[in-house]
Amino acid sequence: MLSLIVFLPIIAGLIILAVPSSQKQIIRIVSLLAALAQGVLAVLIWKGYDPALPGITAGPGGSPLGSFQFVEKIPWITLNLGSFGPLNIEYFIGVDGISITMVILTALVSAIGVLSSWTIQKQVKGYFILYNILAAAMMGCFVSLDFFLFYVFWEIMLLPMYFLIGIWGGPNREYAAIKFFLYTLFGSVFMLLVMIGLYFSVLDPVTGNHTFSLVAMATQSNFIKDAILGPDNVMWRYVAFIVLFIGFAIKVPMFPFHTWLPDAHVEAPTPISVILAGVLLKLGTYGMIRINFPIFPEVFQASLFVIGIFGAINIIYGALCALAQKDLKKMVAYSSISHMGYVLLGLSAGNSEGMVGALYQMFNHGTITAMLFLLVGVIYDRAHTRHIEKFGGLASYMPVYAAFVTVAWFASLGLPGLSGFISEALVFVGAFSSVTTRYIAMVAVLGIVFGAAYLLWSLQRMFLGQRRPDAAYDLVAGEDGHEHIHFHDWKGKIDLDGRELAMLVPLMLITIFLGVYPMPVLGMLTSSINKLVEVLSPVILPQL
Amino acid sequence: MHSLIQLSIVVLLLPLLSFVILIFFNRRLPRRGDFVGVGILGTAFGISAYIFWQVIVQSYDPAFRVAWDFTWINLGNVPGVGPLQIRMGVVIDNLTSIMLAMVTLISLLVHLYSTGYMAGDKNYGRYFAFLGIFTFSMLGIVLSDNLFSIYIFWELVGLSSYLLIGFFFEKESAADAQKKAFLANRVGDIGMWLGILILYSQFHTFSFAEIYAKLAAGEFGLSNAWLTAAGILLFMGCVGKSAQFPLHIWLPDAMEGPTPVSALIHAATMVAAGVYFVARIFVLLTPDALHVIAFIGASTAFMAATIAITQNDIKRVLAYSTVSQLGYMVLGLGVGAYSAALFHLVTHAFFKACLFLGSGAIIHAMHHEQDMRWMGGLRKNMPWTFATFTLATLALAGLPLTSGFLSKDAILAGAIGFAQVEGGGIYYLIPVLGFFSAMLTAFYMGRQIWLVFFGESRTHLKPAETHHAAHHAHDSHDSHTDLHHAEHQVHEVSWNMRAPLVILAALSVFFVYSPDPLDGGKGWFMKMIPTPATVVGQANPQKGSLIAAATATQLAGAVPEAVVGHAAAGELPNAASSHGQATSAHTYSDLRQAEIVHAGHAAHYTAIYISSVMVLLGIGLALVVYVFNIIDPEKTALAIRPLYLFSLNKWYWDEIYQATFIKGSMVLATTLSWFDTHIVDGMVNGVATLVRKFAFFNDSFDRHVVDGAVNFTAFTVNTIGAMLRKLQTGKVQTYIVMLILAVFGYFVFYFTRLIY
């Protein structure tokens, strides 16, 4: 089941490989079908998921079953390393509350992404092959419970992303692409070392061999006391934690490792921005939750304050930078930096409210930001510019578009009744309830105001008031007396057309529904998060 | 589930229904579906009236309270806390039922009125949809039984006011105003949110009842300073919504919205929500917090009044009077005159709505002329409007026989009592400011009445171009004005705009509230809304004094009401004996409140005298200036020009904020983004240029990769590379030299290491 959802895009990619590159429509349809099938599978998995099982650590008897669900555990590679015993790498995937939300999100966003890739005209075949590889890799990251497997998927993501930005991107794409690549690789190579170190420090309680299994690593008693990353080796444990954290923080991206994000977003084509903001950023925080924190709980406890500080910096710094942007897409990019800051803050709270909020924020940010980037893409397709100052008064001429933008913008600034609010609220509730991060939370709330400021300001400049003299569109008097808007060299529908609605409406419905009744998602999270908080709580630390 | 609860939920959801219908289908419905809005609100009002009847008239119980809630978010079994849920629910008590009736009534009237006022607007249907969502959120605030849902609806009313202020979004001024309103409210909301967080972090619940119970039980883990902070922070929400100083700036600008909206949202209901909220949390406010509140209220009342006297825009005068009146209410709460403040909330809602709708009628009739200088002599053309407007004005000015007199007077009396109890001194500033503002109120309202209704029409005096501008500013939304625009003759508005005026005016007369035209305390309202017992007291509840304990037992049932028998009564016999009927029913759990209320009643008549004098002074002054022209306003203005300008420019608050916060944050933002692109992204700025010297291939790619973030590394790496590759001379003998050097070099190195 899970394997299917992971490898469906790969299959689609192979099919596309066989299709002659002239058959653009077929290629698109094939990938769309794959994405939809993924969606269906995601729904099935969601239906079959039992929210009672916590996950995070092994269930009774050290086996993942009874704790994780849809588990597939097949020995993949077994070597004899002589003195180090057999090297076991397993094809070990499964979901718990944390990953299943992300799985659903990924399926949703990649389907949306395929739809919005419809407008891609250049080298369609190559594009969709890479796109499908990317989709598969993302899904794989979220379901893999074996560190080695996770790492493989994690690295596989880089190359398609590099080409997708680099070939189909904007004018400055080379720079953005290589920057993205180098940054993320820099983060992940150290992860490789930590992974190896962990392998030599952890024993699988069942087989008694060294193992890459994240499930085994999440239990401190499985560590060899004097191993390189064992409980005794405090110094290296700290180093490993920091290294891993930076590796993930680059993906988040966390200040000061965020500078690749604005470039990447500005250059990337719309669907890739959607994927990037909708799913890829989540991988950073997901990695922290799945790997970084449970494996080094005591270090996590020690660094709560620092993480919180960085979260607050992200929130406010991102918001302020967004306030100063003239390029709409860059503004949205900085807004995601700001919103991911909420996730970090929630994690740093270290209590259930905060963590649930963080996870929920990940999900909501996925949907909302996808919406934002799609909307940016809509206007960019028409006007070929994203300069905020080059519009004005659009609301009179593109009412539907304006309505969607308004909802999306308000969702992004955390208006109650829309999903973003609940997650931010929970994050603050958690962060404030924990004594460590209380004062940080007090500062971070300023982000709420700045967030409202840049969003409302851009809304006003683009949609309200009158057309600006140097606007990127002209007004022509229609036959019915009213003025109509006209973009030069845009043949299509002025207001949102069917395809765009098909992308936006589902996201919007989800946003509103989850804003009114969050339990469908939260219900899956809570048990896992409570378990996680237990795992992380200082009381069960190994006696160093 | 109690039947009233079911009804109230229906009331809550009906306006939402109207919103949904109208936002999606208004273009398909006849008359853009305005009848849907009016009809639904009519129903809602009917139901709320029934609830009002049930609660207030039928069952005469000051402690009436029914509540119902459900699990909204279930966080499961949280480590360290146990099972944790976030619950949502509604509560009905006397105050709620009164508010319900008031809100739905005014909303209904405004809907009705708007069918006339907004007729022909191109977004007519959307307008009613917005009114619907506003009413929904407002009722949500009224009914919420916990802080979280109040915060949610709090933001939602903010949204709807944002949408309605910016209803004519083609006007830049409107767009600015809506943004300003939303942001100012957000600032307030931050404080409120933090206050909520403080309470939650201690009790892991949002529900009023549970929080109060736990507070009274002394479970508040932090110091009392935190509690005071919580109170003040929560009050910040009110500061934002009720436009208290220093966040009052948004309300006058909010007049960019359609006038009925100003009446509904920015006069009667939403701005009053702040006061309502403070009343809800009244019991957890510590004395220090109350002092802050009182002072802010007083200063707001005074400042707004001083500004109002010089404004020329008819709506702006009313807006500032609204701010000022809200100041009164906050002041009232601050001094502990709980019932009086809420009483004033209700009365003010009616007469201020009446005033706004009246001004709307005038503006409508004057073809969107808003400047009082160009009005005048309207009483002949618009008798109905004149009559109702005048009545409401008298109520606002607080002349006897009006509702305004009763409530304002009670507040002032409370203020005096408060001052006495707190031991005079600086505290006397509060009543003094109150009375002075009363005079100013009377003055500027008199001025307004006179400028608008008396004398001769001054339309022709208006400079043409401004007139033109004013007209064009508005023609965006109104087509039929253009027809009438040709001839300038003013006439009375149609029935659907007249009826609301009459109703509201009728509700501004004293006997609606109290048999005694001079004492609201004798009226039903203040009997039904007694001052609840505080759950904090002056002393730290942890001390577990007799009183606190008693309170706790009382509050175990979460009844925000304290009938602490002999315990307290024994302590204050005089309080028990010499209260008027209003309070004879209850004695108070802590001395301070008791004394204040007692002193307030003692001060009742003094208050009446002083305030009447003040009001008469004010009106007299107005007459002197504007009727008998004994004092020429222009001359005076010139004589005290600095003061005049100060008032005319609203104490320069906008300019100050513009210069400090807005500029500040913009500068900060630009600086940071520069920092981002140049410093963070280029580690060291000079590096980039330095590196270009080393950059060998000169296409953009490398120049870029060489500056930029990853590229500090790239820089060092490249430079090293550039230096090392010099070794590759292409001469084989250099290579050999290198080889020999390497071998013998290491040998020497090893040798030296061997020696040392």
Place this chain on the structure above:
Amino acid sequence: MEQLTPIGLNHYLTISAFLLGFGLFAVMTRKNAIVVLMGVELILNAANINFLAFSKYNGGMAGVMFVLFIIVIAAAEAAIALAIVINIFKIFKSVDVSSIDTLKE
């Protein structure tokens, strides 16, 4: 002539060290390719002397054998070297090692 110490191991070693030095010097400084190759021969011969000396003083024939092979190898090397140098001369019209540096950064 008792002050003359009999020729000992260290004499051979010194000689070979000198030879090595000369060889390296020639290889590093001489321009003519042929001379450079002669330097190489010097180095090899330095090794040869070492081997012979050691095999004399440590006993065993291995060193001697080694020397034989080295001499053969040196001859072969010389042959190949000359071929290449001639080819170089054909192309560059010079056998100046230091001037042949077209392949470089």
Place this chain on the structure above:
Amino acid sequence: MFELPSGAEIQSIVATLQSNVGFFIPEIYLSLLFMFLILLDLVVKGRKNNILPITTLVGLAGTLFFIYQQHALKAGELFFGMYVLDEFALFFKYFFVLSGMLAVIVTMADEQFDREVKSMGEYYALIVSMVIGMIMMASSADLMMIFLSMELVSFTAYILTGYFKRSPRSSEAALKYLVYGAVSSGLMVYGFSLIYGLTAETNIVKIGAELAASNPNSLVMIFATLLILAGFGYKIGAVPFHFWSPDVYEGAPTPITAYLSVASKAAGFALLMRFFFVAVPHGGVPIENKLSIDWKTLLIFISIASMIYGNVVALWQKNVKRLLAYSSIAHAGYLLLGIIVIDKFGTQATLFYLLSYFLMNFGAFYVVTLIANKTGSENLDDYRGLGKKMPLAGAALTVFLISLVGLPPTLGFIGKLMIFSALLAKGSLYIWLALIGVMTSVISLYYYMLIPLNMYLRESNMHDDKEMNPGILAQALMAVLMILTLYFGLFFTPLADFAKYSSAIFGAVLH
């Protein structure tokens, strides 16, 4: 002083020789093949037809069979300890024969030969002789044998490098290679002589024992070690003995470049491992003695220098062959990492890495050759827009480069994984080396990606987007190499087991 051997002794010597010949079949077979090729060349008059290469391929393939048979034989010393036959040697025998075959294949694909030379003459024969030399390098256990085999390899390499007689670059490369090689082998021999002086032995096993027994003067020892390392280092092309490699790699015919960069480097490593693991005593004793510490520190320096230098300088290259040359220097550094941790796991990792390097480097050079055939250039800028014109070649080259960087799911990733695992398994002392390793591989990403960047992200300056087809056979071979790189990247068990099996011989020596 040397008494003559008696008849009986001579008899026994002859007997041993006879008995040992059976262990020597592949080498003999290859020598026959060598001669046969020369004769065949006389027959075909060096005409350019596929007879010679095909024969070579078949012949080499045949060798594999004989090598396979040797698995059955019991490992041991031959010819009085001159020569050994063990799994380690077998591994490299396969390795060299296969790389020889690949070299032949690349040569067949390379059209440069048609332009540059009239007759292929003894070219293939030389390749075969080089294979022989390298095989003997891998299995020689005596200083003399080592020297001879190395020289055999070197000489053939000189000739092959200068095979384009009329091309100045080729000839210059040959000259530089010759001079540099001669000097460093000379130094090595001098080092040998010193060792011989210290131990009076030429067999490395005996040398090891001798050194362990008598604790020699470490100053002389380090000097000898340095000189010997100069010889080995020049074969493996590690800093600071690498200077010849960029020039030679650039000048030599591409197949030879590939061959040198893979095979002779591997031979150098085989020699290095055998010599130091066996000759330098460190083994059984838990406390490593001074010698091993000395040369280990030496190797650490060298490997760090190679990793940094190779990757950093490569950033500047515009010629793809030269770029790959520098990358091969860097890879020498990574390989040394595996040797530095003196244990079985490390050896296994090194051998594994050699295998992966063999695959990806040959692949890369092969694609470069094919591209050069079409564009006639190895210049980075001429790769613009090739991604569209030669889709498969582009994809394959990208895969090989990614593998060289060491990203999953490729073989190169597993190679790095095992090297780093070996380091980390050894303990915290070696983590810093691992850190340097990963850092430098991040740097390497940058210049490796320059090639795909030019191929895909940039438009070609000449605007004809017609596909260039390198021919079905070449396509197929590329695809096979690419798929192997990916497949073994995901399922590397067989290779890893083979590497372990081959490194078993050091079980006695290494703890």
